[in-house]
Amino acid sequence: MNGEYFCVFCISVVSDLKILFVFIDGFGIGSADPAVNPLRDPRFPNLGKLLDGATPIDACLGVDGKPQSATGQASLLCGVNAAHAMGRHIEGFPPPSLKKLVEHENLFSKLRKLHKQPTFANSYWIDDPHKIPLRRQSVTTVMTLKALHGVRHKEELMNGMAVNHDITRWTMHTRGYDGPLIPEEEAAEHLLNVAAENDFTLFEYFMTDRAGHSGDPELVFQCMETLERFLPKVGTFGEEPNQLFLLCSDHGNIEDNTTTTHTKNPVPLVAVGAGAESFQSLENLTQITPAILRLYEAGSR
Numbered sequence: 376m377n378g379e380y381f382c383v384f385c386i387s388v389v390s391d392l393k394i395l396f397v398f399i400d401g402f403g404i405g406s407a408d409p410a411v412n413p414l415r416d417p418r419f420p421n422l423g424k425l426l427d428g429a430t431p432i433d434a435c436l437g438v439d440g441k442p443q444s445a446t447g448q449a450s451l452l453c454g455v456n457a458a459h460a461m462g463r464h465i466e467g468f469p470p471p472s473l474k475k476l477v478e479h480e481n482l483f484s485k486l487r488k489l490h491k492q493p494t495f496a497n498s499y500w501i502d503d504p505h506k507i508p509l510r511r512q513s514v515t516t517v518m519t520l521k522a523l524h525g526v527r528h529k530e531e532l533m534n535g536m537a538v539n540h541d542i543t544r545w546t547m548h549t550r551g552y553d554g555p556l557i558p559e560e561e562a563a564e565h566l567l568n569v570a571a572e573n574d575f576t577l578f579e580y581f582m583t584d585r586a587g588h589s590g591d592p593e594l595v596f597q598c599m600e601t602l603e604r605f606l607p608k609v610g611t612f613g614e615e616p617n618q619l620f621l622l623c624s625d626h627g628n629i630e631d632n633t634t635t636t637h638t639k640n641p642v643p644l645v646a647v648g649a650g651a652e653s654f655q656s657l658e659n660l661t662q663i664t665p666a667i668l669r670l671y672e673a674g675s676r
């Protein structure tokens with residue numbers, strides 16, 4: 376069975392599956408018009424190609440109002456309709472009731488129950504991996520602490536076994552980092568290093584949402600440029616046998632330069648590699664975690 380891959384009744388069976396999941400905050404599909412949508416700027420052909428091959432995913436989840444980060448990320452990474460459970464879309468950092476849901480339902484814990492090794496590739500600029508500030512914990516931090524009991528920190532970043540959230544480290548100088556900026560391709564290499572050592576690797580990039588809110592065209596351009604260089608290299612992960620590259624978002628924002636708020640646009644789900652066909656018919660954020668778990672379950676039988 377080692378390395379064998381086949382499809383029976385549309386359920387893929389991939390042995391020794393490894394997944395690399397890049398989560399990009401505030402990154403919708405949006406208009407095809409580059410005057411409105413920076414992702415469609417011809418200076419970023421890789422981003423255009425990425426969108427062309429993506430499955431549109433609903434982020435509104437049948438709940439009134441614009442989708443928000445806390446409930447969107449919880450829905451994406453727990454496989455439940457968190458906006459419906461909370462009665463509204465909740466922005467930013469999860470309040471106690473949503474935090475509890477994330478602690479119980481998150482993908483990392485579910486993977487551990489399947490005896491798989493998940494990891495969060497983002498680094499925290501701290502000395503002790505067990506001591507991160509209790510306030511302002513995002514969904515990914517909550518699930519990492521709950522399921523994995525620690526985060527990647529300074530040492531792992533400097534050893535090429537973690538990636539700073541901004542990819543090139545450009546925001547880190549204000550936090551006491553005095554090293555160089557790194558090229559996107561090098562950061563991608565670091566992410567691939569992490570993914571090679573784990574069954575499931577998650578990386579979160581949220582500058583896109585910040586840039587969208589800022590309405591600053593230079594910051595938007597910088598994010599697009601970073602992703603244009605970073606994603607092709609990390610996407611090569613899906614070209615190896617038994618490996619799957621996934622990319623998704625929690626809601627739209629940066630793809631519409633006529634607003635500085637979130638949008639109701641569908642978000643792109645990109646799936647390349649082993650088992651990718653299992654993701655092509657998905658329709659909303661809550662279906663992604665169950666599809667990931669089904670792939671691992673099928674491969675373990």
Ligand SMILES: [Zn+2]
Nearest residue numbers: 401444584588
């Ligand atoms: Zn936002």
